[in-house]
Amino acid sequence: MACRSCLSLVRRLLPATVLLVLSACSLALSPAAASPQERSKGLTLDALLKMEGLGEARFDPTGRWLVFERIRPYDAYPDYSYRTHAFRSSGHQVWRVDLQAGTDPELMPGIDPSAHAWIESFSPDGTRLAVTQYRASRLSLSACEMETGACKAFEPVPRTDWTGEYRPVWVSEDQLVYTALPAGQEMAQASLRAATGAWLTKTWAAAWRGDTVTSDEVRTRPPVTSSESVAGQLVRVDARTGETDIMAEGRFADLRPSPDGTQLAALAVSGPLPLDPGRLQAAIPRRHRLVLFDLEAGTQEQLADGKDFAAYTLAWAPEGDGLLGFAWEDGSGPSSGRFRVIDTATGKLTTYTHSGLDLASERERGFAMRPERAVFLGKDIAIFARPVPTGHESEALFTPKDIGEAGLARSDWYRLSADGTHEALTGDLDHVSGVPLETGRDCFLIQAGQGLYCMGSDRRRKQLISSASGDLRFVPAGSYSTYGALSRPDPGGGALVEASKGEASAAILIGPATRGLPETMSVKSPAKGAAPIAGSLKGAAALFRVGSRAGAELLLVREGADTRGRPLARINDHLQDVAFGTWHSVSYRLEHPGDASVAQDVASCLLLPPNTTEVPLPLIVEVYPGTVPRCEPRTPILSYPNPNSPYLWAGRGYAYARIALPRDYIGTEDGPIAGMDEAVDAGLDALLATGHVDPDKIVLSGFSQGAVSALYVAAHSHRFAAIIARNGWADLTSHYFGPPGIYSILDPDYFGSEFIRYEAGAGSEFSLGGSPFEDPGIFYRNSPVLLAPDINAPVLLMHSDMDSFSMEQFDEMYSALLRAGKDARYVRYWGEGHGPSSPANIRDMWTRFDAFMEDVGVMPAVAGSTPE
Known part of the structure; x- marks a missing residue:
């Protein structure tokens, strides 16, 4: 498309209030020549399901041992029952390397190879490793001898969550203390789907035999704080003898x-029991x-x-x-x-x-x-x-x-x-971090824009590392019980900081701050783009991960050794020739729906499929409330086998867009997402101005909170050829009062917990500031189930029976579309949680996407697109 016609299109399509900042011409022009890599195929579902991964890594306190997590190919997992979805957080195996002996990496021999296994922590002197395992729907904690590899699994099932509140701790070289779940509640969050299925099967069979009472009872309670201890046990286990000592009940x-x-x-x-930490917290005292x-x-x-x-x-x-x-x-x-x-x-x-x-x-x-x-x-x-x-x-x-x-x-x-x-x-420093990297008797270590500083108890401040070393980034050491997300290190273990300067980088190894200033050591990166993920000052070594497109490699670098690094693991070579497509930032000015005088510059992200030569393209528009997307100018790196990946759409020849939906601009006095349709329309105008998108083949898609959002937008905007809504909800009133899906089956304390989503003053995209008792009208007006008559595009609904959002929500939505005489399809997955985890169901989901797109005329027929 010529530049002049590009500008003409901008003038025709964009309203005066929308200013296109990105040059549409640069997007529309075809590349002069495509490299062999660019001419290769896009991401396929078969390739995605063979993806491997890398997890946490840790050196022991002495610097002799290195352990790391390697994640099996997704289609080779031993089972797919973990949590409410299996991808990204399961499939792990623990590998060890003896740095003293210089041996090759090997699987920890004492761990069940068919289990999912994660690193927890080393004992104080590094002779043992605590490992969490999940197998046959059961979570367990083990202690493994580093010399022999022998592991002892302990019977009491550990209580875990991602907040770090229930981390097991070593109290000696032999003894580990942790909180265990009470008898009868061993399902934990990790095995929720499998445990629920087993309990239902057992209970149904008992009812059908006729010899066992299968009822339970839920009672309301006054909102007062109870002094009664929550059930559980504090246990101390001996890794040498295998003995278990109950230290306290509760x-x-x-x-x-x-x-x-x-x-x-x-x-x-x-x-009362707190709600699952991965969900919004209800105010239960x-x-x-x-x-x-x-x-x-x-x-x-x-x-x-x-x-x-x-x-x-x-x-x-x-x-x-x-x-x-x-x-x-x-x-x-x-x-x-x-x-x-x-x-x-x-x-x-x-x-x-x-x-x-x-x-x-x-x-x-x-x-x-x-x-x-x-x-x-x-x-x-x-x-x-x-x-x-x-x-x-x-x-x-x-x-x-x-x-x-x-x-x-x-x-x-x-x-x-x-x-x-x-x-x-720190008032004279820039970009001060609130995370203390290490604490000791004489100082605590913090990061600022000017470098790393030890803040002394004597009121003196000492710069440990200058920002002249490069841009500094703290690298937290994660574990199963924190999932690597907390970025709040405990004192005494030292810290790892990456220093990057241009194309060069280094791992800065920081020792414990016992007395005085902690020791430091710098280990240079072995390759361009390599990032440190673990380090040991005592071992004078650092482990780097270097990524190449979706592939990755672990390289061990030791002080004074080969600076190119020793390869320890390499994954996803089969993805090296995959072309993922390219992201582009499309910038424009977004007006506030409630006040036209208020506006801000935003950017939505457009992914173009590989080898784009024909335009305009069919477009998938993904919506999720509060999204402020960041576009990837570099080559995309696929970090885990995400069955919802936009690169699967690009590999099928679609353009894909993440629309900017800042929370302050989608909420109005009419509802928390009442302005979302205007924000989506503004983003679509900017995307159409690039010349890449076919205005008659735009599909609106939403998952989880994005599902209710997509259904709401579909009732207020008629620019879409089709709607896909998956694993969300549709009726705000029944959702407010209803159970949180699978969570309430085994635990009645979850009943009524969804109210916080609507009453929360902060942290919720759907806050209405009250209940249906106080203002039923606003709940009705924002519920897609009651807006079904206004949805004119064909709709594909998908849900699962073991999701945290009740599948009954989409039962209602399908019935509403049915009664309103609309074109709707409803696919239900049994045994699945928050979207499909089973490879068979993932394949079925994409086959149904293909068939739906063909049926509504968005895309020509795809081989094998007819679901069984």
């Missing part, structure tokens, strides 16, 4: 051994009481009576004589919380009131609504906070925050004394 979170290993601090959990265990005497003592602690905020003083945590008075809540220090010898509690400051929340960077970790700084503590708003100078605040919330004032590290006085420690 559930315990945030296990923290003292520096000398003689004591264990923990939070006893009481009250529960308490966390601070308990101190004497590991030698076998006794326990409750500290800080009348205080409710936030889990994952406990920290020991370097000398082992005090505990720091964030807590509030009974009957209040986190917003009134204060950091407290407890003298473990006397039980004396000191409150540190942060008047004039608003504590920064971990939620701001995508995790839980709890303060960033505080650390000891001599007799004072250091906290991460920002000044309170004008007019609140005398208040100590901890206000709710959203993920990536805009407009927040900068946060800094502050020294806070017991008398309430405070001083900024």
Whole structure:
């Protein structure tokens, strides 16, 4: 298309309020010549299902052993029952390398090769490795001898979640302490689908035999905090003898051994069961009481009576004589919380009131609504906070925050004394991180734009690494019980930081901050684009991952050895010749639907299929509330076998778009997504102006929260040839009152938990600020099930019986479309969770996509597109 005609098209298609920033001409012109790689085929489903992966990696404390997770080809998994979907988080195997002997990598011999297995943690001296395994619907914790590879699996099933609250901890070289699930609740979240299926099968059979009562009862309860302990056990297991000792009855979170290993601090959990941490939290009251265990005497003592602690905020003083945590008075809540220090010898509690400051929340960077970790700084503590708003100078605040919330004032590290006085420690630094990388007796280590600094207890600040070394990026060490996501390292293990400068990079290995400044060592990257994923100062080694398109390789580099690195693993060579297509950023100005005077520049992302020579193309438009997409100018890297991948659409010849839907611009007084159709229309106008898209072959697609969004937009915009909605909900009222799918079958405490999505003041894309009792009209007006008569395009609905969103929601939506006389298809997958995990069902899903596209005239017939 000529540049002149491009500009003409822009003028015809774009309204005056939409300014196209990207040059449409540069998008429309065909490349002068295609490389052999560009001429290769796009991503196929067969290729995706053969994908392997790499997980966590860890050096032991002595630097002798390296362990890493390698993920099997997806179509070779032993089973697909893990959680509510199997891809990305299962299929792992643990491999070990003896750096001292220089042996080749091998599977840990004592682990069941048919199990999914994940790294948990090394013992203090590195002679043992804790490993979590999942096999035959059962989760277990094991301790493996590094010398022999022999593993002991422990019977009590561990309680786990991604928040880090239930991490197993080593209290000696032989002994491991963890929270176990109560008898009868061994299903845990990991085996929820399989456990639910087994329970239903057993219960149905009992009812059909006629000899067993199969009823249960759910009762409402007043919203008061219960002091009754949540069921579970705190167990200590001996990796040498295999013996199990029950230390206490009940559930315990945030296990923290003292520096000398003689004591264990923990939070006893009481009250109704909390909801699954991967879902929105309902405001069900529960308490966390601070308990101190004497590991030698076998006794326990409750500290800080009348205080409710936030889990994952406990920290020991370097000398082992005090505990720091964030807590509030009974009957209040986190917003009134204060950091407290407890003298473990006397039980004396000191409150540190942060008047004039608003504590920064971990939620701001995508995790839980709890303060960033505080650390000891001599007799004072250091906290991460920002000044309170004008007019609140005398208040100590901890206000709710959203993920990536805009407009927040900068946060800094502050020294806070017991008398309430405070001083900024980092006010002259840029881009200060709220994550302490290491803490010790004399300083704690933080990252800022100018480099890495040790903040001293003597009020001195020492620069450890300068930003002249390159752009610095902290590399967290993950585990099964934290999923590598928390980025809150525990003290004493050192840290790993990547320094990149142009095309060169290095791994900066940082030792424990025991006394004085921690030691450091730099290990150069072995190849362009290689990124460090694990390091050992004692072993003088770093493990790098280098990616090439969807393939990847692990390279071990040791100080003074071959700088090219020693290859340890290589995956996905079969994807090296796949052309994934190219992403383009399409920028435009988006007006606020409720106020035309308010606008912002946004960008939607357009993926063009490989070897694009014919235009215009059919387009898949993906919507999800709150999306602010980042386009990939580089060659895409597929990190896991995602059956929902946009590259599968590109491989079939479709253009694919992620539309910018910032939360502030899709919500109006009419509803939280009431302005989404206008935002989608603006994005479509900009995409059409590129000349790549066929306006008659645009398909709107949404998954999960995007499903209800797509159905809502389809009722308010008629620019789509077809609609695909998968694994979401459709009726806000019945969703508000209804059960959260599979979660309520085995656990009645989940009933009524979806209300928080609509009443939450922060952290929800669907907040309506109230209940259907107060304003039923707004629930009705925003429910796609009641808007079915306004949907004119053919609809493909897909859902699963074991999803966290009840499949009954789409039963309703299909019935509404049926009664409204609309063209609809409804596919239900049995035994699946949040979308299909089974390779057979994944193949079926894509076969049905092909058949649907052919049927509605968006794409010509594809071989094998007729579902069985």
